[in-house]
Amino acid sequence: xxxxxxxxxxxGFVAGAVHCGIKTTAAEDxxxxxxxxxxxxxxxxTRNQVxxxxxxxxxxxxxxxxxxxxGVVVNSGCSNVCTGPGGLRDAEAMAALTARALGTxxxxxxxxSTGIIxxxxxxxxxxxxxxxAAGRLGRxxxxxxxxxxxxxxxxxxxxxxxxxxGGRDVTVAGVAKGAGMIAPxxxxxxxxxxxxxxxxxxxxxxxxxxxxxxxxxxxTIDSDTSTSDTLVVLASGAAGNRPVRxxxxxxxxxxxxxxxxxxxxxxxxxxDGEGATKLVEVAxxxxxxxxEAEAAAKSVANSPLFKCAVHGGDPNWGRIAAAxxxxxxxxxxxxxxxxxxxxxxxxxxxxxxxxxxRVEAHLAGREVRVDCDLGLGxxxxxxxxxxxxxxxVTINADYHT
Amino acid sequence: xxxxxxxxxxxGFVAGAVHCGIKTTAAEDxxxxxxxxxxxxxxxxTRNQVxxxxxxxxxxxxxxxxxxxxGVVVNSGCSNVCTGPGGLRDAEAMAALTARALGTxxxxxxxxSTGIIxxxxxxxxxxxxxxxAAGRLGRxxxxxxxxxxxxxxxxxxxxxxxxxxGGRDVTVAGVAKGAGMIAPxxxxxxxxxxxxxxxxxxxxxxxxxxxxxxxxxxxTIDSDTSTSDTLVVLASGAAGNRPVRxxxxxxxxxxxxxxxxxxxxxxxxxxDGEGATKLVEVAxxxxxxxxEAEAAAKSVANSPLFKCAVHGGDPNWGRIAAAxxxxxxxxxxxxxxxxxxxxxxxxxxxxxxxxxxRVEAHLAGREVRVDCDLGLGxxxxxxxxxxxxxxxVTINADYHT
Numbered sequence: 001x002x003x004x005x006x007x008x009x010x011x012g013f014v015a016g017a018v019h020c021g022i023k024t025t026a027a028e029d030x031x032x033x034x035x036x037x038x039x040x041x042x043x044x045x046t047r048n049q050v051x052x053x054x055x056x057x058x059x060x061x062x063x064x065x066x067x068x069x070x071g072v073v074v075n076s077g078c079s080n081v082c083t084g085p086g087g088l089r090d091a092e093a094m095a096a097l098t099a100r101a102l103g104t105x106x107x108x109x110x111x112x113s114t115g116i117i118x119x120x121x122x123x124x125x126x127x128x129x130x131x132x133a134a135g136r137l138g139r140x141x142x143x144x145x146x147x148x149x150x151x152x153x154x155x156x157x158x159x160x161x162x163x164x165x166g167g168r169d170v171t172v173a174g175v176a177k178g179a180g181m182i183a184p185x186x187x188x189x190x191x192x193x194x195x196x197x198x199x200x201x202x203x204x205x206x207x208x209x210x211x212x213x214x215x216x217x218x219x220t221i222d223s224d225t226s227t228s229d230t231l232v233v234l235a236s237g238a239a240g241n242r243p244v245r246x247x248x249x250x251x252x253x254x255x256x257x258x259x260x261x262x263x264x265x266x267x268x269x270x271x272d273g274e275g276a277t278k279l280v281e282v283a284x285x286x287x288x289x290x291x292e293a294e295a296a297a298k299s300v301a302n303s304p305l306f307k308c309a310v311h312g313g314d315p316n317w318g319r320i321a322a323a324x325x326x327x328x329x330x331x332x333x334x335x336x337x338x339x340x341x342x343x344x345x346x347x348x349x350x351x352x353x354x355x356x357x358r359v360e361a362h363l364a365g366r367e368v369r370v371d372c373d374l375g376l377g378x379x380x381x382x383x384x385x386x387x388x389x390x391x392x393v394t395i396n397a398d399y400h401t
Numbered sequence: 402x403x404x405x406x407x408x409x410x411x412x413g414f415v416a417g418a419v420h421c422g423i424k425t426t427a428a429e430d431x432x433x434x435x436x437x438x439x440x441x442x443x444x445x446x447t448r449n450q451v452x453x454x455x456x457x458x459x460x461x462x463x464x465x466x467x468x469x470x471x472g473v474v475v476n477s478g479c480s481n482v483c484t485g486p487g488g489l490r491d492a493e494a495m496a497a498l499t500a501r502a503l504g505t506x507x508x509x510x511x512x513x514s515t516g517i518i519x520x521x522x523x524x525x526x527x528x529x530x531x532x533x534a535a536g537r538l539g540r541x542x543x544x545x546x547x548x549x550x551x552x553x554x555x556x557x558x559x560x561x562x563x564x565x566x567g568g569r570d571v572t573v574a575g576v577a578k579g580a581g582m583i584a585p586x587x588x589x590x591x592x593x594x595x596x597x598x599x600x601x602x603x604x605x606x607x608x609x610x611x612x613x614x615x616x617x618x619x620x621t622i623d624s625d626t627s628t629s630d631t632l633v634v635l636a637s638g639a640a641g642n643r644p645v646r647x648x649x650x651x652x653x654x655x656x657x658x659x660x661x662x663x664x665x666x667x668x669x670x671x672x673d674g675e676g677a678t679k680l681v682e683v684a685x686x687x688x689x690x691x692x693e694a695e696a697a698a699k700s701v702a703n704s705p706l707f708k709c710a711v712h713g714g715d716p717n718w719g720r721i722a723a724a725x726x727x728x729x730x731x732x733x734x735x736x737x738x739x740x741x742x743x744x745x746x747x748x749x750x751x752x753x754x755x756x757x758x759r760v761e762a763h764l765a766g767r768e769v770r771v772d773c774d775l776g777l778g779x780x781x782x783x784x785x786x787x788x789x790x791x792x793x794v795t796i797n798a799d800y801h802t
Contacts, residue, residue, distance in 0.1 A: 050726030050734050082734065084751040117719025118752040302703070304789075305797055312798030318518025321462050321483055325451030333483065350485040353518040381665055388705075389798075390791040396706055397713030397790075
């Protein structure tokens with residue numbers, strides 16, 4: 001990662017980051033992203049019932065998931081989850097300290113924290129860190145901000161897309177952290193998106209929900225839904241486009257750009273899943289509805305036996321069929337077709353003769369594609385996951401509270 | 402394992418087993434268990450929608466899950482799953498060949514197969530094997546029969562219990578195979594039980610369902626529900642007790658013995674899960690109902706992050722709280738209490754100070770106990786699982802189709 005711009009590529013944003021000492025390494029662990037003025041904001045947060053204090057803070061200031069905000073403060077190294085009323089006061093204090101530095105009120109500042117669960121934040125370090133990061137705000141400190149939100153990630157994740165909206169070229173950019181405790185049915189991990197498009201908060205929220213549905217919400221590293229997952233988009237309006245209206249061509253264009261960025265970040269998260277050596281797409285078609293397609297795709301994507309088989313390069317369709325069969329989706333084996341890398345290996349209730357070398361060559365690559373047609377309807381969903389390796393166990397058995 | 406009796410300990414049963422060549426090792430791979438006369442029989446089979454031909458055969462001859470049968474033929478090394486109409490004919494042929502050897506009709510013979518999915522049975526070997534196993538039927542060939550149903554099991558699993566029923570001492574015995582593709586919400590793996598009690602098929606079925614609920618159905622090795630799971634109990638009536646009536650003290654006594662055997666086998670299966678180094682009990686109390694308690698307990702028991710933490714001996718209550726929070730059960734963090742090895746580590750929405758050495762010593766043992774009181778009602782369920790180790794990945798990545 002160079003010092004290329006990411007979140008500050010769209011006009012109207014600044015960012016800054018520092019190492020303030022939450023992490024024991026020298027890496028950045030606190031970052032601020034801010035609009036030059038108040039921005040339209042939309043947020044999706046975890047569906048886990050145990051949620052971190054930062055998520056509680058966000059829900060307090062944006063009860064409907066959207067509104068006007070000035071910026072976001074993010075720390076890594078400590079997630080501020082299960083820290084009681086004191087933890088919520090800490091999140092509020094982070095917002096207040098950042099607000100003071102930005103010249104706004106705490107109700108205009110989102111907070112996100114990632115890292116270990118159950119520890120209070122080192123507030124003296126946070127206080128100094130926020131002051132220092134605010135002092136470095138600019139359009140060129142963005143790469144450091146990106147590093148500041150990483151935990152067990154081995155690679156920084158960013159994406160950008162452009163769209164023609166309301167007579168102007170608008171830019172959508174995004175960064176994300178991922179790696180572990182990443183799972184279905186929610187806005188996953190921490191991801192920050194910016195755009196210079198002019199768009200109202202409710203419509204931005206609608207676009208974000210749609211963009212997340214087939215991208216972040218299709219991701220499952222290990223079926224473990226985090227307590228802190230937060231997806232934020234800020235829209236500065238600096239592009240000067242005509243404001244986007246609902247159901248317009250402009251809305252479709254903005255949604256497409258937002259979806260492109262979310263899809264790219266989702267794939268980067270999966271490819272960098274803890275211990276992952278392969279990105280695996282499980283595409284289900286022919287389900288009785290999209291909901292059943294999602295249940296079927298995620299049942300395969302979460303199957304430890306399937307994920308181990310992919311890790312070992314084994315075209316084990318029996319495990320795929322079994323994982324489909326245990327899901328909440330209706331499955332009729334005689335109607336089912338399973339393909340790996342485009343090669344049909346199961347059809348009509350039984351395995352088919354297939355070119356083993358071709359399928360094994362596909363499985364040996366970095367990206368694996370499994371297609372399951374249930375033959376029962378028009379429902380479809382594609383889940384993204386990774387393989388299950390010894391390294392995943394090592395990372396998560398050796399990580400200590 | 403000596404030549405001790407297992408399934409033939411209750412009066413009225415004979416067993417025999419051979420190596421007929423399905424497995425490449427010299428181990429027994431085909432076994433017959435038979436009553437000296439027709440027996441009361443009850444069966445639970447997998448809830449997976451993709452089911453093996455033997456399960457289809459059992460459902461054809463016992464559509465209500467109970468009836469009168471003479472015996473069971475079991476093979477390991479090939480599960481006869483996803484093998485089309487030919488596979489079902491093979492299962493039927495196994496029943497017919499066994500029936501001929503036992504002097505009965507094929508509708509009186511249950512079939513169970515375990516092993517790789519998607520391959521046709523080597524019927525010439527099976528044919529010779531059934532003839533040879535039938536020639537060895539007796540009360541002393543039982544240990545070989547037990548070995549004959551094993552696959553990746555590293556230990557034979559058996560249990561026995563006695564009860565006073567209808568004026569007589571009756572015996573309940575059982576054997577099981579387990580190891581991988583073992584998961585919630587079904588009668589798990591292959592397990593055969595015998596008893597010399599006199600009890601009608603419908604009542605035996607009722608007792609079996611109740612006994613399985615908190616035992617086999619509480620087990621999850623890897624969340625992967627098999628296509629072949631079959632739990633069979635045969636009752637010979639040779640004990641000569643007064644036939645058991647519903648809602649009687651006799652029924653309760655028989656149910657207790659059956660539950661004791663099922664519970665022991667379930668624990669043995671988990672302790673011998675693929676790659677397992679620890680047996681883990683996750684007990685949930687205080688849920689709004691038993692169904693929510695089960696959802697919560699299994700969410701923890703299936704969490705890869707939790708299972709890795711146990712493997713590493715880490716008292717990571719954050720992962721337990723997160724797994725509870727993502728479940729379908731209602732969770733209020735402020736009402737939740739989490740204990741490991743009896744030590745309270747989380748209460749009132751946050752972690753508590755605790756004796757780390759005491760908890761780590763508990764986690765270092767072979768059996769780990771986690772208690773989660775949700776503080777919301779009277780629902781309770783205890784799930785059984787094992788830790789997730791590198792060895793599990795090795796076994797399942799290196800196993801080839």
